[in-house]
Amino acid sequence: MKPNLDEKARRMLTTAALYCTEPRIAILKVLLEARRPVRQDQIAECLGDRALNKVTIYRTLASLVKTGLVHRAFMQKRASYFELAHNCTETQCHPHFTCSNCGTTHCLTGFAVPMAPSRYRGFVIHHQQVRLEGLCPACA
Amino acid sequence: MKPNLDEKARRMLTTAALYCTEPRIAILKVLLEARRPVRQDQIAECLGDRALNKVTIYRTLASLVKTGLVHRAFMQKRASYFELAHNCTETQCHPHFTCSNCGTTHCLTGFAVPMAPSRYRGFVIHHQQVRLEGLCPACA
DNA sequence: CGAGGAAATGCAACTAAGTTGCATATTTCT
């Protein structure tokens, strides 16, 4: 495995003032290695033999989201997808692209859709989230 | 009530080649009068006395979505929000804004966030959906 | 190091959005 992933996860937890527990380190490592947002059950599957209770995974994700280490990237089919906060500005995460043919989701970290104006008719806009749909390179 | 709403709903159904049934007309009228996306249970509540089975509402919404009359605007708390297709282009619906203070959602039909490029590193982008979050005029 | 208190985990039971199969009712067409 990656020997320094463990250390990296520990640092992230300490920085966020969270207890460094085995479950949290394991979950963070899965997120660190994932290239795309993942669901609770996908995290569980990645853990394989040293499985965790799903309640623990959900509660860990909740803690990580609260500290800002992790984002709830989007929902699909009534399930939430989570990922490490990466390539984010204060007001916009990168767009997520879902292929309408094969169903896979990709992080489009290379570009950002321009932000909406910070004010519009009395609305104060703090955050913008963009979902894209179309054909991925493999399916196009 | 609005006397011509009924007729309008009927026309929409006929145009979409769907049977003109009482439940469908009732649901369409709720959507025609709603100013924002609504959930299944909100539609049921609006119908009040002449209630409909939730399965009927879900199946009706599915038919309406398939014909393009209705959009699944977004998901929140594991529930889908539906609305009539309005102020939409081929590639983008208007942005939806949710207030982080009071929780209400508004359709921001007045402006459109610029579209992502139609191609980006092999991705063919067909559709773009924008979710905004911040403070609504009442809470700002 | 070895408590002791704070916080995290696991388990079982629960909640609630959405789905499915099937019998019955309604709509449309002739």
Added chain:
DNA sequence: AGAAATATGCAACTTAGTTGCATTTCCTCG
């Protein structure tokens, strides 16, 4: 009106996510 096509209602089911509570683990401080 009658037949075929389609829609509705009901009950039972599926499944993502939550809650309460007993037990375990982690961190801090003597």
